[in-house]
Amino acid sequence: MFDIIVIGGGAAGMTAALYARRNGKSVLVLEGESLGGQIATSPRLENFPSIKEISGEAFADNLFEQIVDLGAEVEIEKAVSIEKRADKSFLVRTEYNEYAAKSVIIAAGVKHKHLKTKHDREDLVGKGVYYCAVCDGPFYKGREVAVVGDANSALQYALLLSGYCKKVYMYTLFDKFFGDESLVKALRAKDNIEVRPNTSVVDFIGEEELTAIEYTDKDGNLCRQEIPAVFVAIGQVPDNAAFANVADLDDAGYIAADESCRTKTEGLFVAGDCRTKAVRQVSTAVSDGAIAATNASLYLESL
Numbered sequence: 359m360f361d362i363i364v365i366g367g368g369a370a371g372m373t374a375a376l377y378a379r380r381n382g383k384s385v386l387v388l389e390g391e392s393l394g395g396q397i398a399t400s401p402r403l404e405n406f407p408s409i410k411e412i413s414g415e416a417f418a419d420n421l422f423e424q425i426v427d428l429g430a431e432v433e434i435e436k437a438v439s440i441e442k443r444a445d446k447s448f449l450v451r452t453e454y455n456e457y458a459a460k461s462v463i464i465a466a467g468v469k470h471k472h473l474k475t476k477h478d479r480e481d482l483v484g485k486g487v488y489y490c491a492v493c494d495g496p497f498y499k500g501r502e503v504a505v506v507g508d509a510n511s512a513l514q515y516a517l518l519l520s521g522y523c524k525k526v527y528m529y530t531l532f533d534k535f536f537g538d539e540s541l542v543k544a545l546r547a548k549d550n551i552e553v554r555p556n557t558s559v560v561d562f563i564g565e566e567e568l569t570a571i572e573y574t575d576k577d578g579n580l581c582r583q584e585i586p587a588v589f590v591a592i593g594q595v596p597d598n599a600a601f602a603n604v605a606d607l608d609d610a611g612y613i614a615a616d617e618s619c620r621t622k623t624e625g626l627f628v629a630g631d632c633r634t635k636a637v638r639q640v641s642t643a644v645s646d647g648a649i650a651a652t653n654a655s656l657y658l659e660s661l
């Protein structure tokens with residue numbers, strides 16, 4: 359039996375493992391896809407305090423090395439269920455195995471909803487197609503960019519980008535926004551944001567990097583715009599349904615928890631992007647990881 363099982367090997371999960379090991383707890387990290395999570399897919403991380411610039415991959419590799427050196431165990435297996443047993447321990451099932459622990463930290467992250475295009479162009483993600491303007495917008499300072507989306511994230515992306523990009527083209531499915539009025543008002547006041555309503559971006563064009571997008575206009579005509587970068591903000595997708603028996607999910611599917619990272623089940627904690635929160639970044643994910651592991655360690659002492 360492990361002291362703590364961490365579900366998810368992203369920034370939050372690996373930080374939780376780091377703190378748990380330093381508290382002397384045995385730890386198993388279960389990672390369903392690839393270690394590092396979202397940040398490992400980012401070409402450059404430039405807003406993590408004290409690190410001027412690092413590739414997302416190197417950041418994740420360093421964290422992985424740190425937790426392995428400290429003795430954390432890691433398995434590449436997706437957790438499919440969590441059960442709390444009568445003796446207060448937890449049983450975590452994966453696709454292949456079952457593991458027992460006294461405490462569990464869910465750090466399963468979130469997935470940006472990807473735009474479905476005519477051709478599968480996932481190869482252009484990070485090479486002109488982005489899902490995080492906060493992270494990757496500054497690379498296009500002084501240039502023209504496009505934003506796809508019509509709700510708060512897209513509005514915020516457009517406003518942020520308009521501060522340092524030459525021009526921002528905003529593609530929206532309808533002729534209205536589905537975000538806060540204050541954001542819409544601020545957007546309307548910007549000279550360098552051009553909204554293209556009733557449009558649908560249907561393809562990304564480019565060999566090694568994005569060079570253009572294709573979209574249909576309000577009359578259904580297929581059009582093309584040469585552009586070096588497009589920021590897609592059409593929503594995020596948490597994947598927490600498998601844990602709904604032990605944790606409350608909010609309307610959007612995020613695990614309900616406050617800054618303490620506690621869930622409704624004693625001994626079960628949540629960290630990072632998968633929980634209810636306003637800012638989803640590496641700095642907030644590692645903060646949650648530290649808090650969740652500390653509170654899990656205190657919980658173990660109380661048993």
Ligand SMILES: Cc1cc2nc3c(=O)[nH]c(=O)nc-3n(C[C@H](O)[C@H](O)[C@H](O)COP(=O)(O)OP(=O)(O)OC[C@H]3O[C@@H](n4cnc5c(N)ncnc54)[C@H](O)[C@@H]3O)c2cc1C
Binds near residue numbers: 436
């Ligand atoms: C392209 C890109 C660039 C970004 N750039 C920046 C940036 O510059 N600065 C910044 O601060 N933030 C940036 N972000 C956001 C940042 O990466 C996230 O906020 C942060 O990494 C969240 O960490 P996390 O551990 O909570 O979740 P994630 O990174 O999503 O990690 C969750 C992990 O859990 C795994 N998992 C999910 N379900 C299961 C399961 N059932 N069983 C086992 N494993 C599971 C996933 O495979 C994943 O590896 C960027 C995001 C992207 C996508």
